[in-house]
Amino acid sequence: MKRAVLSICLLFLISGAVFAQSSQPVYKQAGKYTIGGEGGWDYLTFDPDGHRLFIAHTNVITVVDATNGNKLGEVPAQGAHGIALVPDKGRGFSSNGRAGTVTVFGLKDLKPIQDIKVGDNPDAIIYDPYAKKVVVMNGRSKDVMVIDPDTMQVTDTIPLGGKLEFAAADPDHVYVNVEDTGEIASIDTKTWKAQNRWKLEGCEEPSGLAIDTKLNRLFSVCGNKKMVVVDSTTGKIVATLDTGAGTDAAAFDPGLKNAFASNGEGTLTVVKEDSADKYSVLGNAETQRGARTMALDPKTHRIYLVTAELGPPAEGQRRPSIKPGTFQLLVYEPSK
Numbered sequence: 001m002k003r004a005v006l007s008i009c010l011l012f013l014i015s016g017a018v019f020a021q022s023s024q025p026v027y028k029q030a031g032k033y034t035i036g037g038e039g040g041w042d043y044l045t046f047d048p049d050g051h052r053l054f055i056a057h058t059n060v061i062t063v064v065d066a067t068n069g070n071k072l073g074e075v076p077a078q079g080a081h082g083i084a085l086v087p088d089k090g091r092g093f094s095s096n097g098r099a100g101t102v103t104v105f106g107l108k109d110l111k112p113i114q115d116i117k118v119g120d121n122p123d124a125i126i127y128d129p130y131a132k133k134v135v136v137m138n139g140r141s142k143d144v145m146v147i148d149p150d151t152m153q154v155t156d157t158i159p160l161g162g163k164l165e166f167a168a169a170d171p172d173h174v175y176v177n178v179e180d181t182g183e184i185a186s187i188d189t190k191t192w193k194a195q196n197r198w199k200l201e202g203c204e205e206p207s208g209l210a211i212d213t214k215l216n217r218l219f220s221v222c223g224n225k226k227m228v229v230v231d232s233t234t235g236k237i238v239a240t241l242d243t244g245a246g247t248d249a250a251a252f253d254p255g256l257k258n259a260f261a262s263n264g265e266g267t268l269t270v271v272k273e274d275s276a277d278k279y280s281v282l283g284n285a286e287t288q289r290g291a292r293t294m295a296l297d298p299k300t301h302r303i304y305l306v307t308a309e310l311g312p313p314a315e316g317q318r319r320p321s322i323k324p325g326t327f328q329l330l331v332y333e334p335s336k
Contacts, residue, residue: 026270027285027303031331033069035062038324041306043082043124043249046295050107053295053304054092056080057327061094063110066297066304069329073110077103084127084134086149093134093147095122102136104152116152118145128169131189135174137164144176146192156192160185166250168211168218170232177206177220184209184220184230198235203228208250210259215276221250221261227271229259229279239279243269248292256301256334258282264292268303268332291330303332 039058046053052072055062061075061083079098085107086093094103100120104113119138122145126135133155134147142164146156162178162185169175173195174187182203186196200206205223211232212219218230221243227250229239246264252273253260259279261269267284268291274280290307297304309326313319 026283026335027268027332028335029287029330030302030333031069031329033064033329033331034325035064035069035071035306035327035329036325037062037327038322040322041293041308041327042080043293044295044304044306045083045085046297046304047085047087047107048297048299049087053329054083054085054094055306055329056082056094057306061092061105064329066302066331075103075105075110076112081123082125084125086127086134089149091149093125093127093149095125095136097121097123097139102134102147114152116147116154118147118154119143119157123164124166126167126169126174128174128189130169130171131174133189135167135169137167137176139163144174144187158187158192158194160194165207166209168209170211170213170216173232175209175211175218175232177209179205179207182206184218184235186232196235198230200228200230201237202226202240207248208261210250210252212252212254212259212273214254215273217273217276219250219252219259219271221247223247225263227259227261227269238277241269241271241279241281244284246292249294251294251296251303253296253298253301255298260294260296260303262287262292262294262303262305264290266291268294268305285332287330287332301334305330305332 042056044055078096081095084093101115119141121140123139124137144158163180165177167176203222208221210219216232243261244263244267251260257273259271266289270282291305309323311321
């Protein structure tokens with residue numbers, strides 16, 4: 001995912017105003033917890049079994065209790081980007097962009113088990129529950145690597161020829177956003193071969209990706225304040241919707257039929273899926289500047305975001321400063 005410190009540099013130029021589309025907010029803040037620590041952040045992953053959040057934060061994976069924000073522990077990382085959880089194996093996998101590795105750790109004791117060498121600048125990482133494999137997107141080497149969670153070895157490498165962002169899986173495919181070419185690439189998970197490339201017209205720099213496996217719809221969020229809904233069977237674009245500025249992550253709640261875009265400007269865009277081909281923006285909940293990555297609890301329908309207090313850039317720097325000790329977890333839930 002786009003590194004927090006890179007994304008944040010644009011946020012000072014963006015208005016914090018919220019463009020509401022209804023008189024009442026569709027989501028409201030249900031909690032705000034200070035976690036502390038220093039530096040930037042990237043993905044966060046929700047653990048439904050332990051009701052925990054695993055958060056990539058500079059050089060550690062910070063683990064917190066999702067109910068109260070209490071810090072439960074951390075896992076060492078070298079340029080933390082993302083976390084994939086494999087509960088039936090009791091293992092977690094985190095991508096280390098700086099080291100070019102994936103760290104395997106125990107889900108109970110949070111202790112590292114081993115490091116796996118992957119490609120250059122591993123970024124997004126997911127667990128494909130259908131193929132039962134961990135899938136790593138390597139940003140600079142422009143390929144996807146597949147890890148067997150049993151053997152903890154790389155089993156397949158799929159070149160995709162672009163800067164790879166987030167991914168989503170269905171029973172037969174993994175779909176990957178290709179940021180620099182503005183495309184979605186699909187991979188056949190029976191053969192682990194690249195299959196299709198679909199151009200995302202009207203979408204610049206796609207980053208976050210979510211999926212509705214029941215209706216075969218992909219939700220790709222774009223750097224030019226758009227969400228593009230794509231038919232995952234044909235690659236056809238079925239809807240394009242407006243989001244806020246600094247959009248980076250996407251999520252889909254199958255229970256409420258809502259798709260989300262978390263926007264670094266300080267808003268959360270909520271999109272209603274009325275049918276396979278009908279979508280509308282329900283509204284934009286006010287969050288906090290810098291809150292551009294998120295995780296979803298599909299049972300409680302809560303959305304989790306992280307950010308910190310941002311100050312003016314240091315002398316000679318373009319990027320806003322991050323106030324030490326202010327890293328925080330924001331919790332949002334449906335208003336009704």
